[in-house]
Amino acid sequence: MESTYDYDDTVKHQQQQTDLGYDPNFVPDSVKSFVVHLYRHIREKNVYEIHQMYEGSFQTLSDRMFKESPWPSVDAISQYVDQDHVFCLLYREMWFRHLYARLSPTLKQRIDSWDNYCSLFSVVLHGVVNMQLPNQWLWDMVDEFVYQFQSFCQYRAKMKNKTEQEIALLKQFDQAWNVYGVLNFLQALVEKSQIIQILDQEKEGLEQFTATDGYDYNGGSNVLKVLGYFSMVGLLRVHCLLGDYQTGLKCLLPIDISQQGVYTSVIGSHITTIYHYGFANLMLRRYTDAIREFNKILLYIYKTKQYHQKSPQYEQILKKNEQMYALLALCLSLCPQVKLVEETVNSQLREKYGEKMIRMQRHDEEAFALYDELFSYACPKFITPSPPILEEPLVNYNQDAYRLQLKLFLYEVKQQQSLAGVRTFLKVYSTISVGKLATYMEVDEPTLRTILMTYKHKTHAIDPDGKVISTADVDFFLDDDMIRVIESKPAKQYGDYFLRQIVKLEGVMTDMDRIRLE
Amino acid sequence: MVREQPQQQQQQQPVSQMSYTVEQLVALNPYNPDILPDLENYVNEQVSSQTYSLDANLCLLRLYQFEPERMSTQIVAHILVKALMAMPAPDFSLCLFLIPERVQMEEQFKTLIVLSHYLETARFRQFWDEAAKSRHIVEVVPGFEQAIQAYAIHVLSLTYQKVPRPVLAEAINIEGLSLDKFLEHQVANSGWILEKGQGRAHQLIILPRNEFNHPELKKGTGESVPLQHITRIFPILG
Numbered sequence: 091m092e093s094t095y096d097y098d099d100t101v102k103h104q105q106q107q108t109d110l111g112y113d114p115n116f117v118p119d120s121v122k123s124f125v126v127h128l129y130r131h132i133r134e135k136n137v138y139e140i141h142q143m144y145e146g147s148f149q150t151l152s153d154r155m156f157k158e159s160p161w162p163s164v165d166a167i168s169q170y171v172d173q174d175h176v177f178c179l180l181y182r183e184m185w186f187r188h189l190y191a192r193l194s195p196t197l198k199q200r201i202d203s204w205d206n207y208c209s210l211f212s213v214v215l216h217g218v219v220n221m222q223l224p225n226q227w228l229w230d231m232v233d234e235f236v237y238q239f240q241s242f243c244q245y246r247a248k249m250k251n252k253t254e255q256e257i258a259l260l261k262q263f264d265q266a267w268n269v270y271g272v273l274n275f276l277q278a279l280v281e282k283s284q285i286i287q288i289l290d291q292e293k294e295g296l297e298q299f300t301a302t303d304g305y306d307y308n309g310g311s312n313v314l315k316v317l318g319y320f321s322m323v324g325l326l327r328v329h330c331l332l333g334d335y336q337t338g339l340k341c342l343l344p345i346d347i348s349q350q351g352v353y354t355s356v357i358g359s360h361i362t363t364i365y366h367y368g369f370a371n372l373m374l375r376r377y378t379d380a381i382r383e384f385n386k387i388l389l390y391i392y393k394t395k396q397y398h399q400k401s402p403q404y405e406q407i408l409k410k411n412e413q414m415y416a417l418l419a420l421c422l423s424l425c426p427q428v429k430l431v432e433e434t435v436n437s438q439l440r441e442k443y444g445e446k447m448i449r450m451q452r453h454d455e456e457a458f459a460l461y462d463e464l465f466s467y468a469c470p471k472f473i474t475p476s477p478p479i480l481e482e483p484l485v486n487y488n489q490d491a492y493r494l495q496l497k498l499f500l501y502e503v504k505q506q507q508s509l510a511g512v513r514t515f516l517k518v519y520s521t522i523s524v525g526k527l528a529t530y531m532e533v534d535e536p537t538l539r540t541i542l543m544t545y546k547h548k549t550h551a552i553d554p555d556g557k558v559i560s561t562a563d564v565d566f567f568l569d570d571d572m573i574r575v576i577e578s579k580p581a582k583q584y585g586d587y588f589l590r591q592i593v594k595l596e597g598v599m600t601d602m603d604r605i606r607l608e
Numbered sequence: 609m610v611r612e613q614p615q616q617q618q619q620q621q622p623v624s625q626m627s628y629t630v631e632q633l634v635a636l637n638p639y640n641p642d643i644l645p646d647l648e649n650y651v652n653e654q655v656s657s658q659t660y661s662l663d664a665n666l667c668l669l670r671l672y673q674f675e676p677e678r679m680s681t682q683i684v685a686h687i688l689v690k691a692l693m694a695m696p697a698p699d700f701s702l703c704l705f706l707i708p709e710r711v712q713m714e715e716q717f718k719t720l721i722v723l724s725h726y727l728e729t730a731r732f733r734q735f736w737d738e739a740a741k742s743r744h745i746v747e748v749v750p751g752f753e754q755a756i757q758a759y760a761i762h763v764l765s766l767t768y769q770k771v772p773r774p775v776l777a778e779a780i781n782i783e784g785l786s787l788d789k790f791l792e793h794q795v796a797n798s799g800w801i802l803e804k805g806q807g808r809a810h811q812l813i814i815l816p817r818n819e820f821n822h823p824e825l826k827k828g829t830g831e832s833v834p835l836q837h838i839t840r841i842f843p844i845l846g
Contacts, residue, residue: 269674270639270640270641270674273638273639274639277638277639332670332673332706333705333706334666334670334705334706335702335705336662336663336666336702337638337663337666337667337670340663373701373705374698374702375698375701474708475673475674476673476674476675476676490708490709493709494705494708494709495705497709498701498704498705501725502701505725505728505729536733539775540729540730540731540732542767543730543763543764543766543767544728544729544730546763546766546767546820547696547728547730547763547766548728550696550766550820552696552697552698558696558766558820560820565820567767567768567769567820567821567822568767568768568769568770568771568821569768569769569770570770570771570772570812571772585837586837589837589838589840589841592841592844593840593841593844596841596844
């Protein structure tokens with residue numbers, strides 16, 4: 091939701107809103123009833139009802155009454171909710187989220203929304219919040235916070251059309267959506283919630299978090315804990331937007347993504363986590379890690395898509411689904427470990443990108459252009475975090491960050507472009523001399539030796555512990571002038587298979603025990 | 609696998625005890641602009657003491673990214689040279705991701721990017737030629753040559769069981785008598801073997817065996833099951 095609005099447009103826009111009859115102070119009965127009930131359910135900690143109202147009623151009312159205008163202002167509804175400070179902050183958070191999704195926020199509104207997040211997070215961090223909110227809502231808060239930050243950076247980077255008023259506002263409120271502020275809020279939520287320690291203790295059985303989906307059934311609040319938890323995903327995302335993949339993955343480390351967890355309890359969080367995890371690994375050349383996780387989630391989406399059709403996130407799910415297929419196509423083109431991909435996912439992939447992937451194996455400009463195309467389609471919306479220099483002539487710099495990441499990715503592709511050729515030959519020979527292969531590949535011997543070494547270097551990734559991990563689908567070694575190809579036999583995973591069967595058998599036996607024969 | 613490193617070639621040492629406080633600073637204040645000067649000093653310290661901390665350097669690059677006006681290109685150049693020395697790890701790219709393109713356009717960075725490109729594509733001849741022309745950039749960082757030689761030997765031992773002498777000479781940029789001496793040392797300390805019975809030009813060097821140049825050494829990873837997965841059947845076993 092990038093806004094290209096300049097100030098005048100916005101004024102016009104607001105006038106239109108008034109013309110159409112938007113009165114921020116008018117509260118229809120349905121809204122009155124909505125806030126009264128929501129407020130009551132929150133006070134009574136009725137998570138189920140809160141969730142129903144949040145996911146259901148809020149969307150229904152928005153569709154019915156606020157398609158093209160904002161919800162009533164917080165001042166107008168506060169009288170129905172005892173002027174409750176926290177409820178008003180929550181209401182405004184939703185108010186802005188709705189505005190961002192359906193209309194175009196003005197600069198002033200962007201700044202106000204930032205202020206609202208500051209107040210809301212400060213209350214959570216410093217006050218004693220005694221609520222129990224649905225995970226979906228808490229995820230949406232973190233997700234929206236990062237989204238609005240990204241949106242603000244994109245907006246600010248388009249300096250060419252800014253009016254004097256806007257520039258004055260930017261100067262006056264230079265702390266709004268400041269990158270330090272954003273990162274420190276997320277970091278503070280992680281630290282204050284002690285979520286990392288909680289997850290650690292859970293491994294030793296001293297604490298329950300995942301088992302209760304993060305909810306607190308002992309009268310406490312889940313808000314800080316779960317916000318802290320989702321903030322780790324938020325940090326991963328912000329760091330990816332900044333091109334800091336290593337740090338991003340580090341922030342995610344406390345969450346074990348090989349298992350189910352609270353992050354999988356909300357589809358949006360699940361997808362965001364894996365999308366950024368996979369993307370970061372792609373950029374770090376750890377292709378097999380990316381392939382494995384993309385494969386898992388794409389299969390999951392394939393199987394569960396139908397259940398989300400009515401969800402407000404459905405479109406977003408489909409879009410990320412498509413983007414992840416594009417990323418998977420990139421990974422597999424650089425590292426053809428097709429055996430890591432499940433059949434269903436593979437056939438979807440072939441359908442979408444089969445033909446392009448064949449062309450990407452070639453060593454020419456067209457292949458290069460395809461890498462460019464897929465990357466540009468599927469990459470995150472990179473941002474430049476620093477404010478513009480207002481003393482210099484104003485230029486747009488909203489594309490800078492994206493262009494840099496693209497360029498560096500394409501460097502990598504270029505370095506690997508001759509490897510596809512080698513692969514083809516290695517697959518059909520068990521031994522071949524350097525001289526002969528050089529002739530076939532139309533290069534001289536020293537060049538071929540460098541290509542072979544490049545192949546080895548690029549297919550042997552360094553894992554986080556500094557260990558060398560082979561990701562080669564075909565491998566070989568050189569004995570003086572002879573290339574000897576190593577047949578790769580897939581290692582069968584009997585261990586996991588047996589473990590699953592043991593659990594299954596136990597289940598069957600338990601079921602049978604329950605049966606009473608007359 | 610552990611990379612085979614000749615002893616005389618000092619790989620970058622792990623972070624020393626003295627620098628612990630800076631590491632701690634980074635861990636506690638990952639997003640605090642006030643630690644910028646400490647991190648800059650730390651880069652210089654890494655250069656002089658031949659230590660290395662990617663996390664601290666990424667943290668500094670991040671602060672530069674947030675406040676470009678505080679960036680010192682000399683420090684950035686040091687970070688990049690250190691990152692080159694960390695090959696085969698992808699540190700150099702990790703750093704470039706954070707450095708604005710207009711900064712990368714500066715001559716010294718262009719040179720470093722070319723050097724990195726030669727290393728990434730194992731074109732060692734070109735690399736050493738180019739490095740010789742850019743001594744002013746790389747030689748200010750002690751241990752540069754040795755670190756690159758260690759990387760070259762790493763790639764060679766992934767690739768070759770037996771490497772021809774000229775190929776080795778080119779990759780590590782050592783020739784003639786110096787190479788003889790170097791080989792002697794490797795034979796004595798790192799398990800290299802010289803194949804006899806041939807002239808020096810046709811000499812073959814047998815590199816230490818590892819699972820990448822001797823596939824039969826590869827362990828059957830298929831049979832290992834992490835403990836965490838086994839815990840799932842504990843209740844059944846009990």
